[in-house]
Amino acid sequence: MQPKESRGDFAHSLDITVRFAETDQMGVVHHASYIVWFEAGRVAWMGGAGLPYAQISKAGYNFAVTDVQCRYRSALRFGDPVQVITRLVSLRSRQVEFSYEVFNSDSGVLCAAGRTSHICVDNSGAMTRIPDWVAEGLTGNVRSAA
Amino acid sequence: MQPKESRGDFAHSLDITVRFAETDQMGVVHHASYIVWFEAGRVAWMGGAGLPYAQISKAGYNFAVTDVQCRYRSALRFGDPVQVITRLVSLRSRQVEFSYEVFNSDSGVLCAAGRTSHICVDNSGAMTRIPDWVAEGLTGNVRSAA
C-alpha cells in the first residue's frame, strides 16, 4: 500500500464529563486539560478504526507529538458534558495529523478547536516509517467511512 | 497611557526540574506538561516584571488563554534540568501574547518552542480592557529591559 495524503470524513465522537481536577481557580477548565482530551479523542478515533493505540504502542511504535495548536472559544465548567470530535487530517509515510473540535454537549457550543501533528517513532525514540498494518488501519477507517 | 503593539527584548528565564509525574509511558515528558510550563514561565515573567500574576488575579483580572501553539523538537526526560525562556510578543488594549522556548539546561538543546495568546477577563469571565496599572507593568518591564 502507499500511504498518502488523505482527508478523511470519518469523525469519531468521544464523550467526556469535566472532572473537578480539570478546573482551575478561574472556575473553568484549565487550558492544558484540552490537550489531554485531544489525546483521548485521538486514541478513541483509533479504537473506532479497529486499531487500538495500546496495540500500536505494545508493538513498539508511538505517534510522538510534534505540534499542538488549540484555539479556545468558550469556557467549560466542572460537570459539563463534553464531546470531542476527532478527524484524521493527513497521513504520510512517517507523519499523521488529527484535528479536534470540543463541544459542550448540552448547549452544542463549540468551545475549542485544534490540531496535532505526529511522527512515528520506534521504542528507541527514533523516527520511523509508519508500519503498513498501521497505515492501512488508519486509511481503511477513512475509506470505510467514505 | 496607550497600550500598543510592542516587541520586548526582556526575556525571563525559569528553571524547572522534570518531575516523575510529568513523564508518560514513552519514557519522556508528556506533551501537555509543556503547556503547564509555558504558564509557569509566563507567571515568572510577570513576577520578574514586578507584577505578580497572583496580584492581578486577586484584583479580579485574569489573562484567559485564547490560543496555544507548541512545536516539539527534542524529548525531555525525568530529572532533566529545564530552562523556560519567556518573552512578551505583543500587548494590545485587551490582548497579550507571549512566546516560549524550552531548553535542556544541561545540553543547551532547544526542546520545544511555542506561543500563547490571552484576553483580559474580569471575575465574571467577560472580556475587558487590560487595566492601566497592569499594562504599565507589562510595558515598563519591556522598556526597562531595552
Added chain:
Amino acid sequence: MQPKESRGDFAHSLDITVRFAETDQMGVVHHASYIVWFEAGRVAWMGGAGLPYAQISKAGYNFAVTDVQCRYRSALRFGDPVQVITRLVSLRSRQVEFSYEVFNSDSGVLCAAGRTSHICVDNSGAMTRIPDWVAEGLTGNVRSAA
C-alpha cells in the same frame, strides 16, 4: 433531619478508560491519577444519588478533602478499562467519608483501594454544617439502596 453515622450499601460504579497522559515512565498509571479517579467516582456517586456535586458547588458549598489514603495492589496500564466503585462510609453534621475500590474491568483484579474524608466548607472556605438538603440527598441515597 439528623445527619448521623450511617453505613451505606449503595455503591456507585464509574467506568473509566486509562488515558495515555495518566501513565508515567514506569509504563503504568501514575499513583496520583487514582486520587483524581477517586474524586470522579465520588462525583459520580453523588450524581447517582440525584445530588450532582456541581449543584452543591454552585450553591456555595464544597466538600474539602481533609484526608486521603490509597493502597496500590496491582498496576493499571494505558487503555485498560477501569471500574471505580464508590461507597459512602459515614456522614456527620460537618463531615463525610467515602471509600473506593479500583478494578481492572477486564480481569476483575482489584488494583487499588482507598478512602477520603471531607469537611463541608462555604464559599469563604470556612467549615460549615452540611446543609439539610445535601445531607438528605446523601442519606436518601443510602436508604433507597437499602
Added chain:
Amino acid sequence: MQPKESRGDFAHSLDITVRFAETDQMGVVHHASYIVWFEAGRVAWMGGAGLPYAQISKAGYNFAVTDVQCRYRSALRFGDPVQVITRLVSLRSRQVEFSYEVFNSDSGVLCAAGRTSHICVDNSGAMTRIPDWVAEGLTGNVRSAA
C-alpha cells in the same frame, strides 16, 4: 551491608511555587497536587543523598508506590511559596517509607502531612530486593546527617 529498619533525622527541604494549573475551582491547590509534590520531595531527598532517582531508574529499579496517605490542614493558593520537608521513615530489604510535611514558607503554617510506602521493582515490574548500592546510599544519607 544489612538494610534494616532505621529512622533518619535527615530531612530534605524542597522549595516549590504553586502553579496556576495546580489550583482548582475552589481557588486552592487541588488535593492531588500534594501527592505529586510528595514525589518531587522524595526525589529531591534522594538527590540530596547523592543518589539521584533518575540514576536508580536508569539502572532498572523503581520504587513503586504501595501506599499513600495525606492529611490536609490548611489550604495553599496560587503563587504561594511552599516548602516540602521529606524524611526517610524506614528502610527494609524490599521496602522504604518516607514522610512529608508541606509548609507555606511565608506564614510557616503546616498545610499538609503525609507518608508513602514503596517496594522496589525491576524493569519487569516484579518486586525485588533493593540493590546494596541503593540501600547504602539511602542509609549513608541518614548516617551522615546523624
